Amino acid sequence: MKTILKNCKVFGKETDTVYISDGKFSEAFDESSADDVIDCKGNMVLPGLVDMHVHFRDPGFEYKETIASGSRAAAHGGFTDVATMPNTDPVTDTGAEIRYQIDTARRAG
Numbered sequence: 001m002k003t004i005l006k007n008c009k010v011f012g013k014e015t016d017t018v019y020i021s022d023g024k025f026s027e028a029f030d031e032s033s034a035d036d037v038i039d040c041k042g043n044m045v046l047p048g049l050v051d052m053h054v055h056f057r058d059p060g061f062e063y064k065e066t067i068a069s070g071s072r073a074a075a076h077g078g079f080t081d082v083a084t085m086p087n088t089d090p091v092t093d094t095g096a097e098i099r100y101q102i103d104t105a106r107r108a109g
Contacts, residue, residue: 060089
């Protein structure tokens with residue numbers, strides 16, 4: 001599938017057009033072969049963002065936020081990586097608790 005994003009501000013580039021082929025950024029291609037053209041006026045194209053200070057609170061305080069809900073919120077905001085704080089119960093300070101968070105995050109997608 002080929003998609004073109006038009007009229008966008010591209011971080012670090014002098015162009016306003018982005019070409020995507022099979023889900024990956026691509027070199028320019030014949031625009032008549034595009035399956036979809038999206039007008040992104042007023043939007044930016046950025047690399048994935050990183051948040052080094054998130055409070056997912058799982059395990060122990062899931063009523064505040066879970067790994068699944070925090071991951072969805074992060075992805076919706078353009079974050080591709082996050083680093084969780086150890087304010088959980090039990091405190092995330094052993095390999096077993098870190099393994100729990102990693103496994104839970106993988107299941108959450």
